[in-house]
Amino acid sequence: MSGIEVKDVTVSYKKKVALKEASLNANSGEIIGFIGADGAGKSSLMHAIAGVLRFKGEITYDGHLYHSPKEAEKIKPHIGLMPQGIGLVLYDTLTVGEHLQFFADLRGLKQDDAYQKYRDRLLHMAGLSAFTDREAGKLSGGMMQKLSLICTLLHRPKLLILDEPTTGVDPLSRLELWEILDTIRKEEGSIILVSTAYMQEAAKMDRVMLFDEGEIIARGTSGELIDSIRPYVYEKVPCPENECLTFDGRTYALEALNASPAEPTLEGLFFVNALQKKKPLSKIEMVERSEAVEIPEIVMEAKGISKYFGDFVANDHVDMELKRGEILGLLGANGAGKTTFIKMLLGLYPIDEGELMLLGKPIQSGKDRRGLKSKIGYVSQHFALYKDMTVRENLLYFANMHKIPMNTALERIRRYAKELGFEEYMDELPTSLPLGVNQRFSIAAALLHEPVILFLDEPTSGVDTIARAQFWEILKKLKEKWGISILITTHYMSEAEYCDRVVLLKGGKKIADDTLANFYTSNPNAETFEDIFLTYYRSEK
């Protein structure tokens, strides 16, 4: 019986303890899910088990006991590790085929017929058969993740460790990834340890471990975990602060409330945990703009916008409209043209075809945009922050770029830090902060000049549940108080529910554009927006 036993594993970086005495057992064929906030210790445990990180404690795999990376060498042939980060383990200039060749040689695989068959099957499962000659650097994020996964699977590891393999991957690719995993565990009897930020995925796992502040605070099947918080979940009711949290139509409280109970979700675990740990969420407030502005009814209007990269059509005659005070969700698979579209709106890419009106002004050249720069805010996929400057310095720098008078800038920075809840991190470097905090202060940087339109490109990828909840709280407040219009892209289908209107892109074309209510009316069978998304994506092949 090949199983893994992890006993009292502690990982510390310099003085910071990242993981405290974590223990777990897993048997062959089991999929164990790791969930928890950024920096909760999931990656540390994975790295310790994979033998790439020093730790205290002991791990036994298949009868081999190890206490250090050195002792773990003997089990490395059986391990497959896919670390966190899109395309992290890929070489940009190598093609898909060359990657498989390299990983096969790296693992010293005998390249016989059986290998070729397995290789072809993996390629087929990942939908990469047609792309063996394409360089990894030119693949979309989802394709990179699938390639990383099949490279990790190539030597049929018995212990598969996957750190957020689906972050930044679209729902369709995510389903495909899960099919691959399911097949592997059935055929190979592998133990699969996988961390994820998508709770729908956690529900598919055999057992789930909830990490918080370096400890595993809850474990069990997703059913068991959900049951454990059942007494604390109610339908949305008004309730005093500090005692309960309300999010997404549910109110969480430790004390009994006079309200009807609601069906809990895995996300609820995080809120209940926050209540139990008495970690009040930073309160999100937003005051009115300091200078009132007049905003036209339609802030952005795109007509037949197209973008070509050589033969590749990134955007094919896309029409779109963004109204005053509207949150518009832009959804689509990896490589569907979402980022390209936003970049064209911003003038980062030239528009190859079509017309664009911003705030009632036709945009033809860079000159037309000059006056508009102060009206538009943008947060990119990777939060364009300077890593060697503290949060405060970053914000001051952005304020200077927008030529905001120093007094106003300092006043606004102080206010945002308080309102968006990153006051205590002002003098730290962005690299030492959780993604969720970086995300909040990135948005503060985009708000310093009080824009009327905000473009957000996947601002929530990789950010944990509570931070995402708070992020949406900010967007809602912005909309209410500022009448700001927001165009946002995301891979979390649950977030589509917070948008006023959703546009679906596929292969550079717009395939749907409607209000959320209308989407549900036209798809009466759909329970979540993910169902709707998949229906559209599958039907219009």
Next chain:
Amino acid sequence: MKINTIKAYMVKEFMELWRTRLIVMVYLMPLMIVLLFGYGIRMDVSHARILIIDNDQSKYSMQLVSKFEHTKYFNATISQMSEKEALHSIKQAKTDAILIIPSSFEKRLLHGQKSELGVFVDAAFPTRATTIESYIQATIFSAAGEVAAGMGLQTKGTIVLNARALFNQAMRDEDAIVPGLIGLVLLIAPAILAALLIVKEKEKGTIFNFYASPLSKGEFLLAKLLPIFLLHSVNIFILFLIAVYLFEVPFRGSFMLYWLSSELYILISLSIGMLISVITKRQIVAVVLTVVVTILPGFLYSGMLMPISSMEGESYIEAHMFPVMYYNHILYDTFLIGQGIDSSKIILYLLILLGFLLFFFTSGVLLLKKEMK
């Protein structure tokens, strides 16, 4: 040893080097350094402008003046201006030096009396001024020597030739500089590439492929460093050809010694690069750090600017702490002298280089960890 795995890694390295065009740097950078410095650095002075004021107008003074006129080292102008005017022309940078022959030059000389020649040199560039001064001295002494010989007199110590100021007829600038440049290039280029190739994987995250695989540390290093070693081995020959055919530096020693000591030297450079990759996480830091730790000692202690033997105190000690001095000694020997392994100093220096290699390589291997930091 997993030969196939190492081979796969190496093939990957070559493909990446080729596709990222980094391969251009492997051959272009050494070439540029040698060409730019080889043509750019001039220690020797020729055609220095000298203004001669001959107040004597005698046979001997004419003889002396003609000595200055018939050498490539000086462009002489004979003038009768006043000393003050002459000094002014130095200030205006119209001339580099002034020689003033006093009116009773010949008479005093024949009477065996002391005669003073006035020499003024523009010292805006001190090194150049010293060189010009020593050339002037040498020219005067050589003229005096001829006169003495012509009269059948013995110099008998009345005229002392300063050995330091000899013209170095055979020692051209190229001979003095180009071999030293080889020592500089072969220290910098392989180190940068080695540091880059390892740090690149750290920065990108692909280093996980090594961490999580059964590949051992030694195998990984072999796979990373062997391609660079092979690529730069070609440079040993390219640099040799440039030195001998383009700069026409003579080659008097054993090619075998040149080749093998250069390979040894490349290995030292690779080990330095590896050490740097252990302590850096970003490619840009790795490059800057490598340049700092290799280019400065590679240049200062190359023997190009200043002979190591004339160094004193700290600089003498520092020079002995870097491998470049030992290798350059062998280089200059193989190119210009040709003593080869008959010289016990060269054997000693080869052993010292071997010691450097063992020290750098072992510490690199020990410090490189197959785990995250």
